[in-house]
Amino acid sequence: MTTDTREDADPIDEQKLNELVETSLVDLGATVHAALAVIGDELGLYTALDEAGPLTSDEVAEETDTAERYVREWLRAQAAGGYVTYDPETDRYELSPEQAYVLANEESPVFMPGAFQLVTSASKVEPELCEAFRTGEGIGWHEHDEDVFHGTERFFGPSYGAFLLDWIAALDGVDETLQAGGQIADVGCGHGAPTIRMAEAYPKSTVVGIDYHEESIAVARERAETAGVADRVDFEVATAREYDGTDYDLVTMFNCFHDMGDPVGVAAHVRETLSDDGAWMIVEPYAEDRVEDNLTPFGRLAYSISTVACTPNSLSQDVGYGLGAQAGEERTREVITEGGFTRFRRAAETPTSLVFEAKP
Structure with missing residues (x-):
């Protein structure tokens, strides 16, 4: 029987220990800051x-029209984080x-x-998520706090506004078809920003x-x-595996394909609803194929949100x-081709998004 302690073995x-402690302190500050960012946004600061x-x-x-003492402390926290610029002279x-x-x-x-609105609201399922870790059960998108849906719209909506038309232009002949008059299905539309x-x-x-x-569809109708x-x-x-319609010239999915419980079945249904010359545009978070290449600040954010919202949603279905x-890209390609598509390529990308085109 060994009597070695961990310290002996x-x-x-000390340097690695101090680096990890420093990282933890940065993360603790960021965690509290997220709530303060939401407050600054909501109150118009x-x-x-x-x-x-x-x-x-x-x-x-x-x-x-807020209380100065709270605002003073908020401003100092924001300046310490680099979110606000402070002039000590004035x-x-x-x-x-x-x-x-x-x-x-x-x-x-x-x-x-x-x-920030999205991530602070998503964290409210922590008790349910802890139990899901034990049981393997899922947590549906609809079970999240309402601010998760609004935060998602406000986070992704501006980037769709900036990049969406360039992404469609990168697809094979789709822009011309839609300019002349085509049929589009935006699956997993949420509040409808890209729609x-x-x-x-x-x-x-x-x-x-x-x-x-x-509830999201109701909001989307108001937005329209x-x-x-x-x-x-x-x-x-409707679900992504059962929505109506045929002969779509373009089917789009924005940052939701990985949330699907049955992505192979979803791909097969998209294949059935596309026209012979139609295209499916799948926008996913930027990711490399190997885990070790995703151990980055953005990778940590994506993996973390996936743990809290995306994977639980898939497991609930x-x-x-x-x-x-x-x-x-390669794992996504495998799933989509298993669903019946014969052509798949990366059509565009940004530092945070991969844009794929799949065709029959």
Whole structure:
């Protein structure tokens, strides 16, 4: 029987230990900061700094009808994190152009408050998630807090607005077909941000948004009314494996394919609903094929969100495939070709997205 302790057998490397402690402190600050970012967004603190700054804490509080003592501490936390710029000579705070682009411009493709809204709300399922770890059961998308859906829309919507038409242009002949008048199905549409964008861009085409979540479809219909395209876009409550329609020229899925319980069955259904010359555009989080190549800041974010929301949603459905948000190109290709597609390629990419085109 050995009497070796861990210290004897595997001594602690003090430098590695200190580095891990430092990383933990950064993460602890980031965790608390996420809630403060949501507060700054909701109360208009970032907007006030953008529109009226540089401001003292008293002036920010006056601009936003909030309590100065809370605002003062919030501003100092934001400055410590690099989200707000502080001038010690004047005791004033402001947003640099870059900070404003990330924190105060809702049309910016890198607008981040929606992401903070998403992740802080998604974490509310922690008790259910802990139990799911024990049982292997899933947690459906519809079981999350309402702010998860709104945060998702606000996080992804601006990037779709910025990149969507370029992504479609990268597909083989699809843009020309839609300009002339085609049929589009946006599956897993959520609140309908990309659905509405396509209806605006292709007025001669018919567009249908599809999602199994009734509350999201209700919001999508309101968004279409506000955007003035309700006469050109329909919304349907249905699953990705059972939605209606045939001869679609384009089927799209934005950051949702990996959430599907039966992605092979979904691929087979998409194949059945496409026209002979149609294309399926699948937008997924950027990922390399090997785990070790995804051990990056973005990979950590994607794996973490996948643990909290994407994989549990897949496990809550029939089959429970659990593809995950960092599946990568080759794994995605395997699933889609197993569903009946013969052509698959990477059509475009950004630092955070992979855009695939699948054709019959």
